Amino acid sequence: MEFTQLSLYDQAIMLFAAITLFTSFVMLAQSRMAPLIYTFAWQGTLLAVTTSLVAYVSNHPHLYISAGISFFLKALLIPWMLHRLSVRLNIHREVETVAYPSLILLAGAGLVLFSYYVAIPIVQLSALVTRNTIAISIAVVLLGMLLMITRKKAISQVIGFMSIENGLFFAAVVSTYGMPMVVELGIAFDVLVAAILFGVFFFQMRASIDSLDVDRLNRLREVDE
Amino acid sequence: MTAWMLAVLETLLFVCLAPLLAGWIRRVKCHMQNRAAPSLLQPYRDLVKLFRKDAVLAEHASWIFRSTPYIVFGATILTAAMVPLVAVELSTYVIADVIVLVGFLALARFFTALAGMDIGTAFGGMGSSREMMIGALAEPVLLMTVFTLAMTASTTNLSGAVQYTLSSGLVLRPSFVFAALGLMMVAVAETGRVPVDNPATHLELTMVHEAMILEYSGRHLALIEWAGKIKLMIYFVLIANIFFPWGIATELTANNLLVGAIAIAGKLALLGVVLVTWETVMAKMRLFRVPQFLGFAFLLSLLGMLTHVVLETGG
Numbered sequence: 001m002e003f004t005q006l007s008l009y010d011q012a013i014m015l016f017a018a019i020t021l022f023t024s025f026v027m028l029a030q031s032r033m034a035p036l037i038y039t040f041a042w043q044g045t046l047l048a049v050t051t052s053l054v055a056y057v058s059n060h061p062h063l064y065i066s067a068g069i070s071f072f073l074k075a076l077l078i079p080w081m082l083h084r085l086s087v088r089l090n091i092h093r094e095v096e097t098v099a100y101p102s103l104i105l106l107a108g109a110g111l112v113l114f115s116y117y118v119a120i121p122i123v124q125l126s127a128l129v130t131r132n133t134i135a136i137s138i139a140v141v142l143l144g145m146l147l148m149i150t151r152k153k154a155i156s157q158v159i160g161f162m163s164i165e166n167g168l169f170f171a172a173v174v175s176t177y178g179m180p181m182v183v184e185l186g187i188a189f190d191v192l193v194a195a196i197l198f199g200v201f202f203f204q205m206r207a208s209i210d211s212l213d214v215d216r217l218n219r220l221r222e223v224d225e
Numbered sequence: 226m227t228a229w230m231l232a233v234l235e236t237l238l239f240v241c242l243a244p245l246l247a248g249w250i251r252r253v254k255c256h257m258q259n260r261a262a263p264s265l266l267q268p269y270r271d272l273v274k275l276f277r278k279d280a281v282l283a284e285h286a287s288w289i290f291r292s293t294p295y296i297v298f299g300a301t302i303l304t305a306a307m308v309p310l311v312a313v314e315l316s317t318y319v320i321a322d323v324i325v326l327v328g329f330l331a332l333a334r335f336f337t338a339l340a341g342m343d344i345g346t347a348f349g350g351m352g353s354s355r356e357m358m359i360g361a362l363a364e365p366v367l368l369m370t371v372f373t374l375a376m377t378a379s380t381t382n383l384s385g386a387v388q389y390t391l392s393s394g395l396v397l398r399p400s401f402v403f404a405a406l407g408l409m410m411v412a413v414a415e416t417g418r419v420p421v422d423n424p425a426t427h428l429e430l431t432m433v434h435e436a437m438i439l440e441y442s443g444r445h446l447a448l449i450e451w452a453g454k455i456k457l458m459i460y461f462v463l464i465a466n467i468f469f470p471w472g473i474a475t476e477l478t479a480n481n482l483l484v485g486a487i488a489i490a491g492k493l494a495l496l497g498v499v500l501v502t503w504e505t506v507m508a509k510m511r512l513f514r515v516p517q518f519l520g521f522a523f524l525l526s527l528l529g530m531l532t533h534v535v536l537e538t539g540g
Binding site for chain 2 (some may be wrong): 003008011015017018029102106108109136
């Protein structure tokens, strides 16, 4: 179907999906801690907006609940918790050094191409209006992984992890109009528990190695030789 | 015949109104920074003053240095003639190819850089080298944006592209959002605005464009500065008419043309306010951060193309 023949709501879904993907790239490029957390919150908000648009277009009212849960958890609660943690650990103004920033962004663009290629067979099988955004959701997952790989600070890795979860949730919404409610609630609480555990983990880590740099966990000694 | 007259008239309008746009931007900026604003006509007065003054030439200046102002001004006017300002489908738009447009802008940049090195002063060479670095990074972004547009409208003709966006009505294209953002970032870099370059300063360490034209005076300087103002207007009109073409005249009647003129004036004034807000909020970045800025612009235009392929053509 031609893009111009879609209704404005369908086009809006595509637009918000694209902007969600864009926030993933912004997270990749953002090396400061506080803006990184805000961008993550924006991604959660966009995800919730896209989900409720899908709910409206596909006439699946239960998706409104998913949208509400994901907005509450991923746009408000978890970013707030992360922000509070980073303030308490006094790292919210820290700038992380990222090696080869432009190269990472280009690799991200390559990942988008790859996920498009991977999604082609799925797209051909699907009959949903939102099928074209499946590639975007896979790309969000892969970009979250790239964020985890390229960062050393534990807190940005957690954001990468949460961003992967965002991508998975998005994939579920656009490819099958959402998972069963039980599964979704389970995942939501898992993520919440994970966020709380990560918080505890941060404090443990800082208490034992005096840094949030996960590379230092590889060393066996506390003192450099 | 009337069509040609209109085309020439439109180009004249373009060239003559460019300083007014610069004056408007300066005025809004003054208001936003709580300074007393100069008159809207101040850029015209500056140009007239420069035209009256004698041009001073260095002893070793070659023909490149002397002819560059005219080449730059000529190339910029030709570019201005291609861009649809008030109406689409005027006679000049047969040649209104976007790739030609990029080529003309590159020609002007090439000669400015040569002239910067021609005299042999340290500043000129430094400015040229910086300008070419920025140019080499900005041009791919511009071309990617153009290709995104061309893939959507199936033409590289500017007039055709504008008509395509007009005829398809309100379509929320993700690719256009990214392409527009990319084009705006390139426009900022190419016209030497904050955060890439500061047009209002002659601070030795940071200047890029000013360093190249440091040796020019009198009418030469006037022509180059005028060309700079036209270039800014070209980018503004491109952004306004490609992505928000509503109001542009499709038929050459007096009524339509009037509506088109008012529409473009409103859009340009609004874009001026956007630019000033951006310039007031942003700080000028270090020169070595510019590749990162343009790299992000490139990413935006690349995303524009990718989302076009993934979201708009698939299925």
